[in-house]
Amino acid sequence: MQRYFAISKRENYFDLRENDYYHIRTVMRMKEQDQVEVVYQGKVYLCCLENVNKNLDVKIEKEVEQFVQKMPRLVLILPFLKEQKMDFIFQKGTELGVEEFLLIPMEHSVVKLEEKKEASKVERWSRICKEAAEQSMRLSIPTVRIERQRENLALLGGIKLLCSTQEREKTIKNVLKNVDIYDTINLMVGPEGGFTKEEEIYFEQKGFIKVSLGTQIMRVETVPIFLSSIVRYEYME
Amino acid sequence: MQRYFAISKRENYFDLRENDYYHIRTVMRMKEQDQVEVVYQGKVYLCCLENVNKNLDVKIEKEVEQFVQKMPRLVLILPFLKEQKMDFIFQKGTELGVEEFLLIPMEHSVVKLEEKKEASKVERWSRICKEAAEQSMRLSIPTVRIERQRENLALLGGIKLLCSTQEREKTIKNVLKNVDIYDTINLMVGPEGGFTKEEEIYFEQKGFIKVSLGTQIMRVETVPIFLSSIVRYEYME
Structure with a gap:
């Protein structure tokens, strides 16, 4: 069944976004009394x-019971990458349970996003996340956020991991295995050229733990997918 | 350093494929005494x-010591999917360590591959795997194979898992956790419409164990990436 995310609730009715009404009428060609699922405040109706x-009018009939896997809040911290790779990461990351995409400037990033373009980019990326969240029947839409003040990363709650190609000893598995269940896992991935030495030191000072993803070389856009898969797996019953 | 896979060895020299010679001369514009890495029989030179x-002439200077993660032989069994999804799976699956892609006809598969097109398709898909193997510095190129006689699946060695949306109790984690390390893991993924009931019964008779991937809904092309990620993780030190 088609799923939408409501923006507000008025008694027995939900308000959707304008483009959702368009989708219902023109793309899906739905009729009177047709049914849809609507997510509102983490519940499905x-x-x-x-x-x-x-x-x-979108009238509530009943709440639908959900069986969802418990997952920590997963925050992916990424550099600016080329458009196609970003889109891929937003789509697949949303499917696999990422709750927040946090984009920060990094030294070796080949893409330098101008500040005046930020708002329109974030809007576009959020739309990709919304569509992927609907398709994969999620109960929330991930947020997309740009943080240019890297010192603010010190304020992130939960455990903070930095995926480093320099780290040889401590694998991500060591860390995810040997600790209790976290409320939030922050995972930072570098650009194609990797982090600079100074960046690794800087982020360690902000509380990040360097971890290795093993010996296999992956494309930069594959890393977030690998990460969200293994976190989902680690928290599977 | 650029990596190639040799097809044969003559004393101190390797033979590469014709398109590798083209790649060295015309794409990479390499010169006398430039160095490359060549993989031959699982070793790097x-x-x-x-x-x-x-x-x-590609002259051997010395063998290069490798640090690679031990992984079971991972076989992905897939239906025919649309071209773009197949390409994606071959590329990402190769990066994440799949050793064999085995394509079989399935009831709900929307793509029906004609037998006369098989050879050219397999050649194209193998080329994608070869390029992804070079880029991700693998020691082997995955094989791509079509099997139209589904009864032959009974002959596959190792453990055989079928990813089912019907299965509620047994998760893939239950299975991967509670058994010793396998030499080969065969993972079967269905088409967009899922397996038919008859197919699930048929494959169970051929020795497949039905497992759930949890409650999250993923696109069909995301499933193989999720699977190869978690197997890699499970076998990480």
Whole structure:
């Protein structure tokens, strides 16, 4: 069943986004009394459509019980990458349970995002996340955020891991295995050229632990997918 | 350093494929005495180039010691999918350590590959695997194989898992955790519409164990990437 995320609730009715109404009417060509699922504040409701060709009212029928795997809050910290790679990471990361994408400037990043373009980029990336969240039946839409003040990373809650190609001893498995379940896991991935030495030292000072992902070389856009897969696996029953 | 896979060895020299010679001369524009890495029978050799504009001889200088993670032989069994999804799976699966891609016909697969096109498709897919293997510095190129006789799946060695959306109790983690290290893990993934009931029964009779991947819904092309990531993780030190 098609799933949408509500923006607000008025008694027995949900408000959706304008482009969701367009999607219901024009893309899905739904009719009176057709049913959709609507997510609101982490709960799922079965709804039926009324006045499709006028206001389009989305009426709540009942709450639907959910069976969802418990996962820590997963925050992916990334450099700016080329558009196609970013899109890929947002889509697949959302499917695999990332809750927040935090983009920060990094020395070796070949893409330098201008500040005046930030808002439109974040809007575009958030739209990719929203669509992937609907398709993969998630209960939340991940947030996308740009942080240019890298010192603020010290304020992140939960455990903070930095995926380093320099680290030889401590694998990510060592860390995820040997600790209790975290509420939040922050995973930082570098650009194609890796972190600079100064960056690794700087981020360690901000509380990040360097970990190795093993001996296999992966493309930069594969790393976040690998990471979100293994966190999902580690927290599987 | 650029890496190639040799097809044969003559005393102190390796033979590469014709398109590798083209790649060295025309794409990389390499010169006399430039160095490349060559993989042969699972070992890596530092080599230098001689007679670049004539025969192009690839002379062995020394063997290079490798640090590679021990992994079971990972076989992914897949339906025919749309071209773009297949390409994606071959590329990312190779990066993450898949050793064999085994394609079989499945009921709900929307793509029906004609037998006369098989050879050219397998050649194309093998080329994608070869390039991904070079880029990710692997020691082997995965094989791509089509098996139209599904009864032959009974003959596969190692453990055989079928990723089922019907299975609720047994997760893939239950299985990978509670058994000794396998030599070979065969993982079967269904098409967009899932396996038919008859298929699940049929494959169970051929020795496959049904497992759940948890409650999250993933796109069909994400599943093999998730699977190869978690196997790599499970066997990480």
